[in-house]
Amino acid sequence: MESVQLRCPACGRGHAYTAPAYPCPCGTPVVPPLLRDAPVEPVTHRTWDDDWVTARCADCGRLDQWPQPELCCPCGAVLRVPVRPVTTTAVEPSTPDAPGSGTTAPDAGAGPAHIPLPRTAAHPRPSFHPLTIRTGRDAVSAAARYLQWLGYHDVVQPEKRPASRIDLRAAGVVAQVDAGARPTGLRDVECLWLNALSASVAGVFFSLAGYTEDARSRADTLGVPLFLMDPTGTPQPVNSPADELISTGA
Incomplete structure (x- = not known):
């Protein structure tokens, strides 16, 4: 795991920080690429865009959004850890379910929205008895x-x-x-x-x-x-x- 040295701008305390890994749909752990030697920023207010970063899976090439790395300092400051920008122009490797282009976004105009999967296990449960919804x-x-x-x-x-x-x-x-x-x-x-x-x-x-x-x-x-x-x-x-x-x- 990639580790960086950080210093809290509020109290001056030093920290060794390692970003958490998140599972790509292909199964490979993905870690947002930390930007070394960049100052951390205290989180004073939150927006949706600031809470997410883009990272690329090193195995399948998929681009996805993951939570912005943050560190809580013992002094009480919440620090946003800078992440190295990821280019979105690279061609992703082809995969069995995304031939050729590697594009992960579905084509909104092609095919049905949902095709049920075949049952992969026996269905031992009795019939479901629903509850009428009024509220x-x-x-x-x-x-x-x-x-x-x-x-x-x-x-x-x-x-x-x-x-x-x-x-x-x-x-x-x-x-x-x-x-x-x-x-x-x-x-x-x-x-x-x-x-x-x-x-x-x-x-x-x-x-x-x-x-x-x-x-x-x-x-x-x-x-x-x-x-x-x-x-x-x-x-x-x-x-x-x-x-x-x-x-x-x-």
Whole structure:
């Protein structure tokens, strides 16, 4: 792992910092390239763009966005660690699922949005008994019932929604439920993924109004199962990770 020496501008304390690694969809750990000898910046306010950096997988060449490296100094300052810019003009190597060009973004005008995967395991579970949805709370309860049906035990539904917006927790999984009238967006999917990553568990998303195209594309890249819920309370998979979760269970 690449390590750099940093000095806190607030207290002058020195630090040896190593950026965390994140899993590329191809399975290779990706580490944002740190910029040596560049001064760190205290984080005084946050914007979405400042919290993400672009890094390239050394194995498959995929460009992706990952959390901006940060360091918390004992003096209380939060320091943003500079990252070396990554050029986006390099031609990525070809892969079996991206012939020739290596481009990872799907062609919005080609093919169906979602092709269900074949079942990869036996389906030992009984039929799912849905819960009719009339309120947002019903939607969360219906999602909790579905997680239990998938095999997750001791699903916890907090009385009040926490700041993390995680609606359901169980051993090995966190879930978010969007009962709004608009399709779930990209940021909601990414925030769920970050919460799941920090807890080293899986993340599952349920939405009543569906998902935007960029949210679905990002969920496919990150491996986040997306489910669409209808008023009857029956979740339907809308991407391949969701199909696979149904096939394998918890």
